[in-house]
Amino acid sequence: MDDTPQAPAPDHRLARTRTRTERADVRRNRARLLTAARETFLRDGADASLEGVARLAGVGIGTLYRHFPTRQDLLEALLTDVYDDLAARARDLLPSPEPGEALMTWLRAFISHVTEFRGMAASVLVTLRDERSDLFHSCRTMRAEAESLFVRAQKTGDVPAAADFPDVLTLAGAIAMATEQQPATADRLVSLAATGLLSPKPHYGQ
Structure with a gap:
């Protein structure tokens, strides 16, 4: 034993x-x-x-x-929450009876969220363009939800048929970056972008 x-x-x-x-x-x-x-x-x-x-x-x-x-990893983790909130906001706005206004409301929310603190907007602009970023899955979901708003507004004629959603989102990101230090100007720039810089010219002789 x-x-x-x-x-x-x-x-x-x-x-x-x-x-x-x-x-x-x-x-x-x-x-x-x-x-x-x-x-x-x-x-x-x-x-x-x-x-x-x-x-x-x-x-x-x-x-x-x-x-x-890295600092960028920390920023991207914070941005994940921002993108999730914006995706949810787009879903909430989708049934709106005024598709064009719903899209503008979302674009203003996007700019407000991504300028929450100084330096955030630049990180957002990078991830909007870089499909290889770790944050891209969250970004892609946000973009898909927001694009549904855009397509609906386009179908009702509130957005020109020739407009392209990635361009609209890049423009919103650029406005956010440009107004990060002066958030009060963001709404004016969004309105200017929406209405266009040049007024329609009258056609004389008609």
Whole structure:
């Protein structure tokens, strides 16, 4: 008979509990970092100190970099929430009895959301163009929902048939970038873009 002491069998339940706890900690740290980043960037812009973000979140800078290796990664994580909100806004506006006005309402909401803090609009313009970005899935959903508004407005004649939705969205992104420091001017530029710069010329002799 072998009297050699046997190692206790591993407690898989304890291992699973430890894994769940670690994962919960990771999720909490990530959520705290995003909340701190939004607060910091609202106050100081997207170029604010990442050390300050980590400090406000109550974690070390190493933890921040494990979650977000670069500043752009952190910005894109914040933008995911923005794009999700804008996609939901487009869905809410789709049944509107005035398709043209619904599209304009969404474009104004887009500009307002993506100028939430200084430096955000530039990141948005990049992701609108780069289909390889990590953020593109969220961006694509937002674009698809907004394009439904655009197509509906086009079918009712509120938007010219020759207009192209990607151009409209790029224009909105450019307005956001240009008015980031002066948000009050954004609405005027959107209205100008919607009505056109040149007034129709009268046809004499008719």
